[in-house]
Amino acid sequence: MRQNERLIVAACADTLFPPGGPIPVSGTEAGLVTYIAAYLRKLSRGRRLLIRLLFLFIELSPLVFGPRRTLFTRLQHDDRVRVFEQMAGSAMYLRHMAVLSLRTLMTMGYFACPEVAAAIIRRPPKEVTP
Amino acid sequence: MPGSRRSHHPPSAERGDAVNGPKLTDMPHQGVKVFADYTAPLTLACEAVVVGSGPGGAVVAKELAEAGLDVILLEEGPPFGAADFRQDAGASLRRTLREHGMRAAMGQTYMPTMQAVALGGGSLINSAICARAPAFALEHWRERTGIGLTRAELDPHYEKVERFLGVEPTRPETLGRRNQLFKAGCDALGISSEPTPRNVRGCKGSGECFTGCRTGAKKSTDVNYVPAAIRAGARVYTSVRAERLIHDGRAIRGITGHVVEPFTGRESHAVRITAQTVVLAAGCMQTPVILQKSGLGGRWVGDELQFHPGLALMAIYDEPIDPWEGATQGYHSLHFLEEGVKLEVLWAPPAILATRLPGIGHLYQRNLLNFDRMAPFDVIAAAERSRGKVRAPLFGWEPRISFDLHKDDMAVLMRGLAILSDISWASGAVGVLPGIVGLPDVLCSKEQAEMLRRAEVRPRDAVIASNHAFGTTRMSRRPEDGVVDEYGRHHTVQGLYVADSGLFVGSPSVNPMLTIMALADRVAQCIAGNR
Numbered sequence A: 001m002r003q004n005e006r007l008i009v010a011a012c013a014d015t016l017f018p019p020g021g022p023i024p025v026s027g028t029e030a031g032l033v034t035y036i037a038a039y040l041r042k043l044s045r046g047r048r049l050l051i052r053l054l055f056l057f058i059e060l061s062p063l064v065f066g067p068r069r070t071l072f073t074r075l076q077h078d079d080r081v082r083v084f085e086q087m088a089g090s091a092m093y094l095r096h097m098a099v100l101s102l103r104t105l106m107t108m109g110y111f112a113c114p115e116v117a118a119a120i121i122r123r124p125p126k127e128v129t130p
Numbered sequence B: 001m002p003g004s005r006r007s008h009h010p011p012s013a014e015r016g017d018a019v020n021g022p023k024l025t026d027m028p029h030q031g032v033k034v035f036a037d038y039t040a041p042l043t044l045a046c047e048a049v050v051v052g053s054g055p056g057g058a059v060v061a062k063e064l065a066e067a068g069l070d071v072i073l074l075e076e077g078p079p080f081g082a083a084d085f086r087q088d089a090g091a092s093l094r095r096t097l098r099e100h101g102m103r104a105a106m107g108q109t110y111m112p113t114m115q116a117v118a119l120g121g122g123s124l125i126n127s128a129i130c131a132r133a134p135a136f137a138l139e140h141w142r143e144r145t146g147i148g149l150t151r152a153e154l155d156p157h158y159e160k161v162e163r164f165l166g167v168e169p170t171r172p173e174t175l176g177r178r179n180q181l182f183k184a185g186c187d188a189l190g191i192s193s194e195p196t197p198r199n200v201r202g203c204k205g206s207g208e209c210f211t212g213c214r215t216g217a218k219k220s221t222d223v224n225y226v227p228a229a230i231r232a233g234a235r236v237y238t239s240v241r242a243e244r245l246i247h248d249g250r251a252i253r254g255i256t257g258h259v260v261e262p263f264t265g266r267e268s269h270a271v272r273i274t275a276q277t278v279v280l281a282a283g284c285m286q287t288p289v290i291l292q293k294s295g296l297g298g299r300w301v302g303d304e305l306q307f308h309p310g311l312a313l314m315a316i317y318d319e320p321i322d323p324w325e326g327a328t329q330g331y332h333s334l335h336f337l338e339e340g341v342k343l344e345v346l347w348a349p350p351a352i353l354a355t356r357l358p359g360i361g362h363l364y365q366r367n368l369l370n371f372d373r374m375a376p377f378d379v380i381a382a383a384e385r386s387r388g389k390v391r392a393p394l395f396g397w398e399p400r401i402s403f404d405l406h407k408d409d410m411a412v413l414m415r416g417l418a419i420l421s422d423i424s425w426a427s428g429a430v431g432v433l434p435g436i437v438g439l440p441d442v443l444c445s446k447e448q449a450e451m452l453r454r455a456e457v458r459p460r461d462a463v464i465a466s467n468h469a470f471g472t473t474r475m476s477r478r479p480e481d482g483v484v485d486e487y488g489r490h491h492t493v494q495g496l497y498v499a500d501s502g503l504f505v506g507s508p509s510v511n512p513m514l515t516i517m518a519l520a521d522r523v524a525q526c527i528a529g530n531r
């Protein structure tokens, strides 16, 4: 992943899962940047390109739709939250799907962090043995 | 014995991706050829080559081998043993599914659809629900293309497959609260429901069917039909992609393809197999691609793609119910089947389901902390008015898939969602997450939830997905109306058969696997009888 993509992923990660919240692990602390980088590495070229375009779409989105005409990574946290909220409720299908896809990717990575999984799945199923 | 006894460890495509295979004490894949076994181009001959080891292909391979035919089974994916399954949803999707789990049908909406690429096909990662298609569904098939197939005719095949798989209703001790609450809601409303019949033995109710059964309880085709085929003398080659049929327009001569590396799909050695019989069971998305790329893309090939689109809601309870406990989809209701509605308890990797919880930031995290109080229920619709297409791509082998959900079928889905909401309230839910754009994130009372009945919801407003796909090489009495006859025989090319969900002439009204297997059994009987 390129450096600018790492910044976008980190910004998205901490917008969805900010520090100091009810789950005491933020998106970046949960290792989302590393998770996504590893995930991308193992995808086929075509799929990787699609996900890269998704990050670019998010980064450029505020320039077109606000709330401030700047890059996503340059926004303050509250404005980033607004970007995602607007996308989620958008009548434009592409924007709506973009945030849904991002959410899926990020949530998979968030759950892959053992501390996060332990906070959510408080009484895990008994370990299965073959 | 033609099948190799070598280890079946393919080389790791990338670090961490190695398929380790099962323990020595449990070797269901013994004799299966894997990527590491191929050191030169493969040139083989046999009587019958079967493409695809999912529910359709595995049945045909076993039955033909047991009938004494010299059989080769080709599978593009690798074998997975218990130790190869990953609990991380991202890793699991990427390793076991086509297009890394990102396959979607495009139309007026983007509809994710998953197909496995593994020994066992969809049976490896599905919920193991085994349901017989009701007589009325097969009656519709007959009306549509004039085939003579009846439920009475299919019943002996259903029985045979069920017996071999060991299908039994989900046991009470493995249900968990999620399944029990669905039953309680149905009971309170007088809606009939039942534990799902499944091909499992000794299920521990771990809810991990989607990422692969680590306990070995699920009886997917890679651990029963494929080993039985090998015992009867079949040769099984994984990591081999069948690509083009060898034919002269009248008779089949064999098939060509390539060895492909697991997980990356990189091509290596060429493969050429000569055979008098070729059975395509690559799934209803891949079989049309092979036909089209082989110059056999007639009028119906790839057309008439149908799905069971699905919609889900989350019921919220006021106390923890630990939804991750219990059989993956342990309960369902067939009460509204004739209206095109099937209701089910849903489960998938928690990370995938959690995506549906509302909120961004701290609100999302708070909702995640309440995940232990939620149960997902889903409706699948027969969607008989909706159609799509599968087309071979210009380059590569992944099909282009289109699908449009008819507005009346969308209305059926919404009706199902409203009934699921009723079931939720009747089971003691204190809230419902409908997951529909334009409606409140949380419905807080039964009265408020009545809006599900009035709302005009477009497919784009909902997260619709479907893993039941069929109909792209349908059966018909006359060649003008379909691709194959009711025994899976290609209408024009002698020796060519289809035995996957592409055979369906319409919705089976219930989950498709058992019907695919029963039809495949019938196809095999026909081939063996024609020798």
Ligand SMILES: Cc1cc2nc3c(=O)[nH]c(=O)nc-3n(C[C@H](O)[C@H](O)[C@H](O)COP(=O)(O)OP(=O)(O)OC[C@H]3O[C@@H](n4cnc5c(N)ncnc54)[C@H](O)[C@@H]3O)c2cc1C
Pocket: B051, B052, B053, B054, B055, B056, B057, B074, B075, B076, B077, B114, B115, B116, B117, B118, B119, B120, B121, B122, B123, B125, B126, B127, B128, B129, B130, B131, B210, B240, B241, B242, B243, B281, B282, B283, B284, B286, B287, B290, B329, B467, B468, B469, B499, B500, B501, B502, B510, B511, B512, B513, B514, B516
């Ligand atoms: C998550 C999930 C849950 C499901 N749950 C249920 C359930 O509980 N009950 C139920 O009835 N149904 C369920 N289904 C649907 C069911 O699994 C499928 O309908 C079924 O597997 C289809 O069988 P098939 O033989 O037609 O194709 P597949 O299962 O797709 O098998 C086709 C096989 O062919 C291989 N192949 C494809 N192309 C080639 C090629 N060119 N060369 C060589 N090999 C090739 C594929 O890798 C695959 O292994 C579920 C599906 C999914 C994805």
Ligand code: SF4
Pocket: B128, B200, B202, B203, B204, B205, B206, B207, B208, B209, B210, B212, B213, B214, B215, B216, B217, B218, B326, B327, B328
């Ligand atoms: S619920 Fe768990 S133990 Fe039971 S079949 Fe599915 S994965 Fe295996």
